[in-house]
Amino acid sequence: MPRVLALLALLAWLIILFPYPATVFMSGAAACLSLPVYRWLRARMSRLAAVSIYSAGLSACLFAPFTVVTILVAPQAVAGVRRLNQWRASGWTVPPQVAEFFDNVRNWLLKIPGLNEWLTELSDNVSAIINTSIKTVVSGGLGLAGSTMTAVWLTFLFIALSSLGVMYAPTLYKLTLRVTQLPEASLNRFIFTLRNALRAVFIGLIFVPVIQGTLTGIGLRIMGFSEPAFWGSLAAFAAVIPVAGTALIWAPLALVMWIQGSPGTALGLVAWGILVVAGSDNLIRPYLLKTGIEAPMLVLLLSILCSMAALGFVGLVAGPVLVALGQRALAESDILKKESDQADQ
Numbered sequence: 561m562p563r564v565l566a567l568l569a570l571l572a573w574l575i576i577l578f579p580y581p582a583t584v585f586m587s588g589a590a591a592c593l594s595l596p597v598y599r600w601l602r603a604r605m606s607r608l609a610a611v612s613i614y615s616a617g618l619s620a621c622l623f624a625p626f627t628v629v630t631i632l633v634a635p636q637a638v639a640g641v642r643r644l645n646q647w648r649a650s651g652w653t654v655p656p657q658v659a660e661f662f663d664n665v666r667n668w669l670l671k672i673p674g675l676n677e678w679l680t681e682l683s684d685n686v687s688a689i690i691n692t693s694i695k696t697v698v699s700g701g702l703g704l705a706g707s708t709m710t711a712v713w714l715t716f717l718f719i720a721l722s723s724l725g726v727m728y729a730p731t732l733y734k735l736t737l738r739v740t741q742l743p744e745a746s747l748n749r750f751i752f753t754l755r756n757a758l759r760a761v762f763i764g765l766i767f768v769p770v771i772q773g774t775l776t777g778i779g780l781r782i783m784g785f786s787e788p789a790f791w792g793s794l795a796a797f798a799a800v801i802p803v804a805g806t807a808l809i810w811a812p813l814a815l816v817m818w819i820q821g822s823p824g825t826a827l828g829l830v831a832w833g834i835l836v837v838a839g840s841d842n843l844i845r846p847y848l849l850k851t852g853i854e855a856p857m858l859v860l861l862l863s864i865l866c867s868m869a870a871l872g873f874v875g876l877v878a879g880p881v882l883v884a885l886g887q888r889a890l891a892e893s894d895i896l897k898k899e900s901d902q903a904d905q
Contacts, residue, residue, distance in 0.1 A: 582874040588716045589758050591725030598726035617721045757884035760852025761877050764845045769799035779832035783825050806837050853884045
């Protein structure tokens with residue numbers, strides 16, 4: 561009867577958590593890395609106090625970046641609204657250099673066969689396009705509200721699962737031994753490999769964006785931009801976004817400088833962003849991964865690209881970790897074979 565109840569409980573958990581595989585995986589990774597912290601707390605206080613402090617600390621680690629971004633962005637957003645109101649009060653007048661830039665772009669586009677009629681139709685339907693854009697913004701705002709509630713639920717689920725993972729780590733350890741039938745020493749080596757791989761990946765996810773944000777701020781300072789620390793901080797948070805990364809910050813700034821008649825500054829910023837900022841990611845992240853995962857660089861890069869294509873952002877963590885576990889499995893098969901041969905002799 562106890563086994564039946566245990567199987568029913570496991571089935572219930574699978575049904576509940578099946579829609580959230582990414583959250584389950586990331587919470588398991590966080591629990592694996594932070595287990596020593598919980599054990600340190602548990603050795604000094606009661607179980608309830610330890611898990612409460614652990615959950616509070618994990619929540620602080622999650623919400624601190626969003627709080628920093630809000631503090632940084634809020635003054636800039638207010639200033640942007642103020643400038644927009646001033647622009648509206650002036651009758652939406654455009655600076656001469658901006659108007660000249662768009663006139664040059666339009667004249668260049670008119671030379672392309674087939675675009676003349678399309679541009680004429682576009683200018684005739686500007687009002688309809690604006691109305692459609694407003695409707696899109698409104699519907700996007702409603703969708704954002706729903707996305708916010710989903711994010712709050714996933715955050716709560718992440719914290720809850722991570723806390724449960726560290727609380728019941730001994731039970732999960734015994735259950736894994738019973739299910740896999742692995743020798744205890746072999747399972748300990750798997751856990752050691754998993755923890756080293758996760759540590760290397762998470763250090764890369766935190767350390768590399770900080771370096772990229774710092775380099776972005778330095779480049780903006782060299783190019784003469786105002787508030788380079790602000791834009792560098794935003795670049796650090798944007799660096800974790802796959803593919804686009806810090807280009808979401810320095811590319812629009814370069815475009816603005818080009819429109820304002822400073823093509824040299826714009827090209828210099830683009831070159832800095834591609835060669836220095838993006839180049840640092842290509843050099844530092846693989847090095848950090850190598851410190852925790854003994855695999856060829858090409859294998860690590862392919863694992864990241866393929867897992868991101870299949871799993872999205874979670875692939876940044878899952879790809880290298882799966883490579884490390886695969887290597888550990890091959891090594892364990894050799895160890896178990898040698899132990900079996902020695903036992904036969």
